[in-house]
Amino acid sequence: MHEDSGWVFGIKELEKGKIRRGLVKNVHDGDTIDISFGIYGIRRIRLVGVNTPELGTQGGEEAKEFVNKTCLLEVIEFDVDDDIKQYDPYCRILAVIYVNSTNLNKELLRKEYAEIMHIPPSEFKPSEWKADCTPTPIPTLSSTSTPNAWF
Template sequence: MKKKSSCGLPTLTIQKSEKKGIDFQRKFFFCECVLFGNIGVSGNGSGHSLMKQSFLIILTLLTLNCFGTTTKVTRVIDGDTFETETGEKVRLVGINAPEIRDIFGEEAKQHLISLIENKTVDLEADHISSDRDRYGRLLRYVILNNTDINKQMVLDGYAFAYLKYHFDKEEEYKQAELFSKQENKGIWNNQQSEAIKKEQAKNDNNIFSYFTFKNVIVTASVLLLLIAGIYYYYKK
């Protein structure tokens, strides 16, 4: 379903079937809480009761992870990354906006600011993608008032569908990009749109992007442990 946003751009909303899914998830989580409470009250401390409690705790944690969390956006970093009130950095899964230093990077950032900064949003994990990217950022769909913000950024022409990796909404985002291109929105209304695409491809193929401080430390630690293990093995 489409409707006009406050800035006059079309907004994609979640379908009724998706809303029903969210309602079911909330009811399911409520039932888990009730069951856990009953066991806590009626349990006699037996091994069987403790096993049930442990199982429900794990189930509750899985529910929270799969069904998403609610948080406030405190700072937008660029067109596809922001920071939450807890200091967690979140990367919008399935899309790729121009870097700040690149053409149209600042415009993409400002558009995301207008959509979510200082607002409370729902974060939902993808079932195919990793939980975090190589920089340690959470990979999430961002939902605000039933609008998929990731998709909205593509639809408005401020980000590309990031098809380098597979994700749940791959086809939807691909269609959103085609729509944006046909309507000459955002990037596609810029005379340097081809240059922007080339910059994106260049950034994707940059092998040095892997070498973050965290990745270098982890890799070096693993290598040192491996070398030490081999050394002591042959020393014997």
């Protein structure tokens, strides 16, 4: 099999730079879903850039439940990572998922259901997603402030 044949793991490579839509049919765990889209039938997607706890470990069920509530039986959009192989060794499509224009991968980080799992090269930068999620510190009175100066 030639590298440029367009086939990986016996699966046709998806066209790069294209956002696709699909219906979420199953949530396997916090970072893996099954979708139905077009002529491809039902395919498994691994959310790129994030890693949730495995089922049976602390936080695993909570992450899965969050993804279930967020996207099960919803039409989602997904963006395949164009800078790396489109499939992982388990034949899962590597992608960012958008639910009603919200980046689900980023939401998992923001709500602390997932940790960053960046494997370069990748067009996606989960560390930037995480930076966007950092809460702004609440201003406090300095020790030299006069009591009740704000009132």
